[in-house]
Amino acid sequence: MNKNIVLIGMPGCGKSTLSKIMAKRLNKPVIDMDDYIESHEEKTIKEMFDISEAFFRDVESKYSILLGELNSHIIATGGGIVKRKENITNLKKNSVIVFINRPVDDIVGDIDVRTRPLLSKGVEAVYSLYNERIHLYKGYCDIEINNVGEIQKVADLIIEKVQLYKVENNQ
Ligand SMILES: Nc1ncnc2c1ncn2[C@@H]1O[C@H](COP(=O)(O)OP(=O)(O)O)[C@@H](O)[C@H]1O
Ligand SMILES: O=C(O)C1=C[C@@H](OP(=O)(O)O)[C@@H](O)[C@H](O)C1
Numbered sequence: 001m002n003k004n005i006v007l008i009g010m011p012g013c014g015k016s017t018l019s020k021i022m023a024k025r026l027n028k029p030v031i032d033m034d035d036y037i038e039s040h041e042e043k044t045i046k047e048m049f050d051i052s053e054a055f056f057r058d059v060e061s062k063y064s065i066l067l068g069e070l071n072s073h074i075i076a077t078g079g080g081i082v083k084r085k086e087n088i089t090n091l092k093k094n095s096v097i098v099f100i101n102r103p104v105d106d107i108v109g110d111i112d113v114r115t116r117p118l119l120s121k122g123v124e125a126v127y128s129l130y131n132e133r134i135h136l137y138k139g140y141c142d143i144e145i146n147n148v149g150e151i152q153k154v155a156d157l158i159i160e161k162v163q164l165y166k167v168e169n170n171q
């Protein structure tokens, strides 16, 4: 069985972008959980958050069960996937989990906080979210990658580290 590669990390750390680059390099299918949820639920993430964050989190958990059954996919999660341990348990069955650790200052410089519901309170919200979640990302990942420098090179590094991890763990 060929495991999925699941990317976790802060909103704006590069999960969606890196997953697409990696899928091309490895010639594997890619799923961006946020896009997948939006198209299958026929609601935007914002519309789901407007109902309530709990509503979105329940939907997100439902899809972590479904996507946990796949193999050989590259999967970009939403930054809050780590808020429920069960999500990681579901995904981990068939996946290598990679934490994309990007300096918060780079995230803040890059993303439009107005378009991300949890970051709509501004830059300070990004720092407090990082402090809240960093132990979860570090605790749940199999591999941690620093996203600094050229993004294509970061994608290559992830592929290299995942291959090494699989060899070392007989997967
Ligand atoms: N190493 C990098 N160099 C330049 N831009 C980057 C890098 N990593 C991420 N980005 C940019 O940051 C933004 C947010 O990335 P995205 O893939 O949407 O993050 P996520 O899915 O984790 O929220 C995108 O514009 C992306 O191109
Ligand atoms: O961090 C979070 O709680 C969220 C991150 C978003 O995805 P990205 O990490 O791709 O921005 C999206 O799932 C939703 O807005 C909630």
Ligand SMILES: [Mg+2]
Binding pocket: 015, 016, 017, 034, 076, 077, 078
């Ligand atoms: Mg994304």
